[in-house]
Amino acid sequence: MMGKKQKERLGLFFLNIFFITLCFLTLIPILYALSVSFSGQNGLLSSDFSFIPHDFTLDNYKEVFLGESIMTWFGNTVILAVTTVALSLTVAVPAAYCFSRRRFPGRKAILKCLVLLNAFPAILSMFAIYRLLRPLGLVNHRVGLILVYTGTMAVFSLWNTKGYFDTIPKEIEEAAHIDGASDLQVVIRIVMPLAKPSIIVTGLMVLIYVWNEYIYATTFLTGEGNYTLAAGLYALQATEMSGSWPVFSAASVTVSLPVLIIFFLCQKHMTSGLTTGGVKG
Amino acid sequence: MKKRKAKNTAVSYLWSAPSLLLIALMVVFPILYTGYVSLTNMNVYHWFDFTIVGIDNYIRALFVFDSGFLTALLATLLWTVVNMAVQLVIAFVLASLLNNQKLRLRKLYKTLLMFPWAMPGYVSILLWKTGMFNTQFGLFNQWMEKAGFTAARWLSNDVSAFLCCTLVNLWLALPFMIMIMDGAMQSIDRSYFESALLDGANWLERTRFITIPAIRPIIAPAVIITIFTTFKQFDVVYLLTQQAGAKTGSGFHTILTYTYENAFVTNNYGYSSAISIIIFIMLIVFSAKYQLREEGDE
Numbered sequence: 046m047m048g049k050k051q052k053e054r055l056g057l058f059f060l061n062i063f064f065i066t067l068c069f070l071t072l073i074p075i076l077y078a079l080s081v082s083f084s085g086q087n088g089l090l091s092s093d094f095s096f097i098p099h100d101f102t103l104d105n106y107k108e109v110f111l112g113e114s115i116m117t118w119f120g121n122t123v124i125l126a127v128t129t130v131a132l133s134l135t136v137a138v139p140a141a142y143c144f145s146r147r148r149f150p151g152r153k154a155i156l157k158c159l160v161l162l163n164a165f166p167a168i169l170s171m172f173a174i175y176r177l178l179r180p181l182g183l184v185n186h187r188v189g190l191i192l193v194y195t196g197t198m199a200v201f202s203l204w205n206t207k208g209y210f211d212t213i214p215k216e217i218e219e220a221a222h223i224d225g226a227s228d229l230q231v232v233i234r235i236v237m238p239l240a241k242p243s244i245i246v247t248g249l250m251v252l253i254y255v256w257n258e259y260i261y262a263t264t265f266l267t268g269e270g271n272y273t274l275a276a277g278l279y280a281l282q283a284t285e286m287s288g289s290w291p292v293f294s295a296a297s298v299t300v301s302l303p304v305l306i307i308f309f310l311c312q313k314h315m316t317s318g319l320t321t322g323g324v325k326g
Numbered sequence: 327m328k329k330r331k332a333k334n335t336a337v338s339y340l341w342s343a344p345s346l347l348l349i350a351l352m353v354v355f356p357i358l359y360t361g362y363v364s365l366t367n368m369n370v371y372h373w374f375d376f377t378i379v380g381i382d383n384y385i386r387a388l389f390v391f392d393s394g395f396l397t398a399l400l401a402t403l404l405w406t407v408v409n410m411a412v413q414l415v416i417a418f419v420l421a422s423l424l425n426n427q428k429l430r431l432r433k434l435y436k437t438l439l440m441f442p443w444a445m446p447g448y449v450s451i452l453l454w455k456t457g458m459f460n461t462q463f464g465l466f467n468q469w470m471e472k473a474g475f476t477a478a479r480w481l482s483n484d485v486s487a488f489l490c491c492t493l494v495n496l497w498l499a500l501p502f503m504i505m506i507m508d509g510a511m512q513s514i515d516r517s518y519f520e521s522a523l524l525d526g527a528n529w530l531e532r533t534r535f536i537t538i539p540a541i542r543p544i545i546a547p548a549v550i551i552t553i554f555t556t557f558k559q560f561d562v563v564y565l566l567t568q569q570a571g572a573k574t575g576s577g578f579h580t581i582l583t584y585t586y587e588n589a590f591v592t593n594n595y596g597y598s599s600a601i602s603i604i605i606f607i608m609l610i611v612f613s614a615k616y617q618l619r620e621e622g623d624e
Contacts, residue, residue, distance in 0.1 A: 057428055064423075064431070068438040071497070075441060077465055078453045140345035149335040155346070160617055162353055164609040166558045166582060169602040170356035172589045177359060196352020203345050257446045260564075264590065275448060282452050283572055290456055290463070297449045308444035309437075 082106070082295035105295035115296060117270060118277035125187060125273060126255040129194045130248045136195070137202035138244060142232065144203070145210035146218075159200050167197045168260060175264065185267050193261055198251045205250070209243030210236070249307050256304060274300050357606065364599035376596070383600030395601055398584035405488070405580060406557045409495055413503050413552070416496070421507035422537070436508070443501035451565040454494050455481075459566070479574075487567050487576030495562045499552065506548040510541035550616045554609070558582060581605055 076096050082105050083098035109115050144152060174193060175184060183189030213236060221231045237244075255273075262276035269280060278300060281293050339346075364383055368376035387395040420439075424432050442450060458465050459480040467477040481487050518536050527535070560582040567576040568583045570591055579587070585605065588598035 053428075057426075060423060060426065060429060061431065064429075064435045067420075068435055071439060072441060073465070074450065074453050074457050074497075075445065077457045081457070136344040136348055140342035143338045143341045147334065147338045149338040152338075157618055159349070161610050161613055162349070162357075164554070164613040164617075165353070165357060165606050166560070166609075168560055168582060169585060169605060170353070170360055171586075172595055172598065173356035173359040173363065174352070176363075176595075177356065192352060196348055199345055199349045200353065203349075253446075257448060259448050260560075275446075278449065278452070282456060283569060293456070294453070297453055301445050301449050304446050305441075305444050308440075312440075 078294040078297055081291050082298050084291060105291045106299070108292050109295050109299050114269060114272075114277065115274075118272050118274045121187075121271060122256060122273040122275070125190060125194070126252050128187075128191050129198070129255050130251045132191065132195045133198050133202045133251045134244060134248055137199065137206050137247070141203050141206035142210055142236065145207045146215075159204060163200050163204070171261060171264060178265075184265055185271065187271075190261065190265055193265070194251075194255050194258065198254055202247055202251060205247045206240070206244060209240055209247075213239050246311055249311060253304055253307065256300075360599045360602050363595055364603050366596045368595040368599075369597075370593035370595075379596065383597045384604070386597060387601050387604060393597075394579070394584060395581070395604075398579040398581050401488075401578060402557060402580045405492070405559070406553060409492060409499070409556045410549075410553055412492070413496055413499055414549070417500055417503035417507050420500075421504050421511055422533070424504070424508055425511045436505075439504060440501045442497050443505075447498060447561055448565060450498060451494060451562055454497075455566050459490060481567050481574035481576055484576055484578050487574065487578045491562050491566055491578065494566065495556070495559060498562070499556070503548070503552065506545050507541060510544035511537065513544065514540045554613075558609075560586070 080096050080098050083101055083103070085100040085102045085104065143149075144156065178184050178189045178192075181189075183192065217235060217239070218231050221235050226234070257275055258273070259275035259279045262273045263279055266272055266276060269277065272280065278293070278296055281289060281296065365378055365380060366372075366376040367379045367382075386393050391397075423429075424436060426432070429435075456464070461467060461477060461479050464480070466480060470477055478486075480490050514537065518540070519532060522532050522536060557580075559580055563578065563580050563583045564586065567574045567578065568587065581601070582605075585598050585601045588594045588601065
């Protein structure tokens with residue numbers, strides 16, 4: 046009996062060692078970038094590399110936060126992201142509610158079409174969109190990119206919010222109707238508050254998409270002053286890499302942080318159950 | 327009654343109109359336009375004075391082997407199969423190991439292993455490119471030199487570029503798959519395992535007769551979605567090896583990077599549009615077969 050327990054303990058010990066090694070190996074690219082972002086230029090090419098920065102310095106971050114271009118890119122990204130998220134949600138939420146709750150001719154067919162349309166990779170229509178937007182003067186213009194992003198995420202936003210509306214029990218709404226509430230009142234007073242977490246999650250997904258999108262941004266925008274963060278980072282790595290690698294890694298860490306925070310916050314949010322406490326008794 | 331129904335329909339469409347209009351304008355119309363361009367000889371020399379050439383572009387893509395499309399398609403299929411196979415096996419093993427109830431730190435391990443998924447994809451890929459694969463100061467070459475080998479140019483030939491892209495893709499995609507499998511495994515009723523243990527079933531038998539059949543229906547949708555994203559992979563291959571103006575010399579293309587190259591590097595719009603439509607049709611067929619049944623219910 047004792048032997049079995051010891052064997053199990055030994056197994057568990059090796060399992061822990063295995064996972065610690067695995068986690069470390071997995072995180073190497075990120076840890077390396079983190080370490081380089083805190084290192085001075087000259088530490089870079091030395092052969093005895095370690096994951097602790099050689100000559101610790103905050104210069105690279107100073108360049109990120111005080112350098113003009115990166116802050117401009119940040120501003121551009123925020124404007125684009127906020128507008129896109131606002132527009133996406135305004136457009137998607139009413140449609141999603143209709144598709145979730147109402148039954149009307151054409152509903153099923155449209156839903157099926159949306160699934161198929163979602164299969165089309167956005168990048169394949171880039172040329173067509175470019176050619177269509179150019180005569181309208183929308184290439185190299187924020188409005189053009191906002192339209193592209195909202196359009197690309199429209200199917201996703203509609204589908205995602207519809208999915209959440211589907212999980213809210215109809216009984217709640219029916220009860221409100223019986224109490225004499227109008228359709229609009231039901232939506233604003235009851236459905237919206239219940240759907241708020243999911244709408245926030247959808248909005249955050251759109252936000253992350255805009256935050257991370259580089260290929261449309263670099264194709265549709267000319268002049269680094271108009272770039273978004275993603276486009277700017279892409280351009281930064283495309284030019285003289287060796288010189289700017291520490292700054293690039295500092296910028297990468299900075300750009301990734303908000304996304305990491307949103308991701309880990311969202312994960313909790315999604316598991317917390319969307320209708321907990323909705324139907325009681 | 328009929329009037330009420332008509333009103334109901336009108337109201338539904340009115341509220342959905344902005345969203346549907348946007349989709350029609352920014353998704354459907356560009357696809358139709360791509361279909362139109364695919365029938366022309368539009369390129370950088372024929373920007374305005376292009377002519378209709380019928381299905382020439384399609385013939386070139388599908389029947390002229392030198393055109394590169396079929397090679398890219400085969401490479402993409404190989405890429406999808408290799409990535410999915412390795413991903414499913416590794417994710418399965420790791421999720422089973424993580425499901426050991428006595429592993430106290432498993433929440434911490436899970437969180438740490440989620441990082442590659444949480445990071446912005448393009449940032450990670452660029453960090454891999456410069457941090458790991460770079461010929462001068464990438465970590466791989468630093469290790470190689472320390473071990474006494476000569477530095478290698480990781481991304482410059484087809485096979486090693488394919489392997490490097492696979493490595494990065496696995497790094498990016500595994501967390502999601504592990505999480506899905508882990509969730510599915512946790513939903514299995516423990517009593518199955520207990521009775522199997524009493525019957526003397528070993529680990530392999532338990533896996534084959536309990537775990538795999540139990541998780542299969544749960545993970546199926548996620549696996550199908552991952553097959554799609556792997557097949558449609560652009561970022562990994564493009565950012566690592568095919569960046570416009572900074573190609574590494576590898577000839578490995580997925581169909582998406584191949585299409586991008588024909589549209590924006592060699593500016594062969596008619597031809598690239600034809601490939602886009604071919605890809606779209608393939609995806610629609612696949613999607614209709616595997617996704618419509620579940621999603622269009624009710």
